[in-house]
Amino acid sequence: MADVKLFGFWSSPFSRRVEMALKLKGVEYEYIEEDINNKSPLLLKYNPIHKKVPVLLHNGKPIAESLIIIEYIDEVWEGPSILPQDPYERAMARFWVKLLDEIKGEEREKNKDEAKVHLKFLESEINGKKFFGGDTIGLVDLAANFIAHWFRVISESVGLELMTEDKFPNLRKWVDEYTNSSFVKENLPDKDKMVGFYMTRYQAPGGTKCFPKV
Known part of the structure; x- marks a missing residue:
């Protein structure tokens, strides 16, 4: 099974839409809650430019920015299409x-x-x-x-x-x-x-x- 982790924050609409994309595709993942006042060293490591959630970690490779992550999810995993085919x-x-x-x-x-x-x-x-x-x-x-x-x-x-x-x-x-x-x-x-x-x-x-x- 692919190693999938998601760094997020419970009330962030950006984190939530990535979680929903993963669930639409049926992807199993580990969710890691971030403290917005004390961001973890891992989050800063995986998103050193913007230093914010969400960050998807897939087989050790980080992807940042929620919409980029959703397109990545749609391309990598089978299941219902999130983006139109046309x-x-x-x-x-x-x-x-x-x-x-x-x-x-x-x-x-x-x-x-x-x-x-x-x-x-x-x-x-x-x-x-x-x-x-x-x-x-x-x-x-x-x-x-x-x-x-x-x-x-x-x-x-x-x-x-x-x-x-x-x-x-x-x-x-x-x-x-x-x-x-x-x-x-x-x-x-x-x-x-x-x-x-x-x-x-x-x-x-x-x-x-x-x-x-x-």
């Missing part, structure tokens, strides 16, 4: 994932108006679909998991409402479909625990309303 659809999935990364950046920088403009494009893209990947969860769904769960938790924690139902009905419908999937439910961090984590983080001196950069 070259055009694959390219478009990467396009939407890039847009999602921009939305995360805008949320950190408090550029909410720009984030809402980008969410409108996603609102149109998901219209009439069960998932971004069609009838099954795919790359864009995994990349958008922070919209489905983390946005809601942060909204309840600090009153930061970005994706209202009246303005984004299609995305909110996708959120319900995605988070009510039995597979997704099993792989999302506990909501109450997350609320406590973010409240503590934001109320601390110098706290910021953003996803943890770990």
Whole structure:
């Protein structure tokens, strides 16, 4: 059996989407929880540039950055495809994932108006679909998991409402479909625990309303 380890953090949407990709493929792995305030020597060794999770270690070789890791998982292991097989659809999935990364950046920088403009494009893209990947969860769904769960938790924690139902009905419908999937439910961090984590983080001196950069 291949030696697979994943360095992650329990409330990181980036770690969680890699875990979900591994489970979609049926890959057995060892999970190693990191302390974001005291990162392990192994994490710093395997990701010396960014010094953050997630990091996948496969047969002693490290791969960093969650989306790169997911594409690697999809290529290496058999099982349900995470990326579309059609070259055009694959390219478009990467396009939407890039847009999602921009939305995360805008949320950190408090550029909410720009984030809402980008969410409108996603609102149109998901219209009439069960998932971004069609009838099954795919790359864009995994990349958008922070919209489905983390946005809601942060909204309840600090009153930061970005994706209202009246303005984004299609995305909110996708959120319900995605988070009510039995597979997704099993792989999302506990909501109450997350609320406590973010409240503590934001109320601390110098706290910021953003996803943890770990």
